[in-house]
Amino acid sequence: MLFLAISGSLRSASTNSVVVRSLAALTPGGAQTTVYEGLNDLPHFNPDLDGPQVAEAVLAFRAALQQCSAVLISSPEYAHGVPGVLKNALDWVVSSGELAGKPVALFNTSPRATHAQASLIEILTTMGAEVLPAASPTLPIAGRGLTETAIGSDAALAEPLRAALALVYQRTQATAAATS
Structure with a gap:
C-alpha cells in the first residue's frame, strides 16, 4: 500500500x-509514504496542451x-486561498x-488557515476524491521551525499524525477489499 504525500509549498x-x-516515518506497517517532489516541474495548466503532447512532468504526476x-x-x-502551484497540479x-x-x-499546520482547507475540500470533492475529514488534523506548528525528527518525537504532534495515517490505512484497506 502506497501513500503519496504532497506539500502545497515549494519551500x-x-x-x-x-x-x-515526517509522514514517512509515522506511516503504519503495511504501508509506505512517498513524497512527491515534482510540483515545481509542472507547466502552467493549459487545456490545449492536455493531449498527446502533454509534458513529461504531467505524465509523471499522473502516474504517481x-x-x-x-x-x-x-x-x-x-491570501485566503490554495497556493497556485498546488491548484495548478490539481488542474492537470x-x-x-x-x-x-x-x-x-x-x-x-495553522489553526488560522481555514480558507485554503475549505477550498481544497471543495476542489477535491468536485474532482471525485474521497476527502477523509477524520484523517485531516490541524496542528498548531506554523512558524515553530520544527524538523521531521522534532515532529516525530513530540507526542502531541506525532500522535494526531499517526492516528490520521491509521485512518487512511484503514480506509484504503476497506476500499481494496470492496474492489477485490
Whole structure:
C-alpha cells in the first residue's frame, strides 16, 4: 500500500514540507509514504496542451497518483486561498481523473488557515476524491521551525499524525477489499 504525500509549498523549509516528510516515518506497517517532489516541474495548466503532447512532468504526476492508494496533502494558505502551484497540479488531473475515488487526507499546520482547507475540500470533492475529514488534523506548528525528527518525537504532534495515517490505512484497506 502506497501513500503519496504532497506539500502545497515549494519551500523546502516550509512547515508543510516538513510535515509531509515526517509522514514517512509515522506511516503504519503495511504501508509506505512517498513524497512527491515534482510540483515545481509542472507547466502552467493549459487545456490545449492536455493531449498527446502533454509534458513529461504531467505524465509523471499522473502516474504517481495512479500508483498510490491514498494521497496526503499539507498545504499553506496564501491570501485566503490554495497556493497556485498546488491548484495548478490539481488542474492537470481534473480531466484524467486520477483522484476520483481516491482517499485523501489534508494536514493543516495553522489553526488560522481555514480558507485554503475549505477550498481544497471543495476542489477535491468536485474532482471525485474521497476527502477523509477524520484523517485531516490541524496542528498548531506554523512558524515553530520544527524538523521531521522534532515532529516525530513530540507526542502531541506525532500522535494526531499517526492516528490520521491509521485512518487512511484503514480506509484504503476497506476500499481494496470492496474492489477485490
